[in-house]
Amino acid sequence: MPTTSKLVGNSLRMSRNNQEQVLSLLGLARRAGQLVSGESTVIQAIRNGEAQLVFFASDGGSATEKKVADKCHYYHIALVTAYDADQLSQAIGAKRKLIAVTQPGFAKKMTSLLTNN
Numbered sequence: 001m002p003t004t005s006k007l008v009g010n011s012l013r014m015s016r017n018n019q020e021q022v023l024s025l026l027g028l029a030r031r032a033g034q035l036v037s038g039e040s041t042v043i044q045a046i047r048n049g050e051a052q053l054v055f056f057a058s059d060g061g062s063a064t065e066k067k068v069a070d071k072c073h074y075y076h077i078a079l080v081t082a083y084d085a086d087q088l089s090q091a092i093g094a095k096r097k098l099i100a101v102t103q104p105g106f107a108k109k110m111t112s113l114l115t116n117n
Contacts, residue, residue: 018113019082022113023083023088023090026088026091026092026099026110027092027093028106030092030094032106034102034106035099035102036050036051036099036102037098037100038096039068042054042100043067043068043071046068047071047075049075051101051102052077052101052102052104052108053080053101053106053107053110054072054080054099055079055099055100055101056069056081056097057081057096057098058082058084059085060085060097060098061097065081080110080114
């Protein structure tokens with residue numbers, strides 16, 4: 001788990017290949033049962049220490065974004081805002097703006113793809 005909360009994955013700096021790989025990994029993680037989605041379940045996963053990496057849609061509501069960013073900061077969980085709701089929804093096959101990865105291996109690989117060009 002990251003020691004500090006940070007925003008990772010600036011979509012303007014990240015290569016297109018890495019963007020697609022992260023979205024593919026999100027879909028794989030969902031099929032493997034290693035994701036939680038929706039505001040209440042993600043907040044609960046953050047509080048319980050289950051969330052390893054949190055994705056929030058760049059076009060999501062500002063009040064929810066602040067709430068999630070504050071929780072991620074407090075619990076030292078990385079927050080990714082590089083994708084919009086359509087991209088996240090298409091990746092996992094369900095309409096969502098907030099997703100948490102609960103498996104450390106998936107989170108580690110996604111973080112490395114997001115931070116390396």
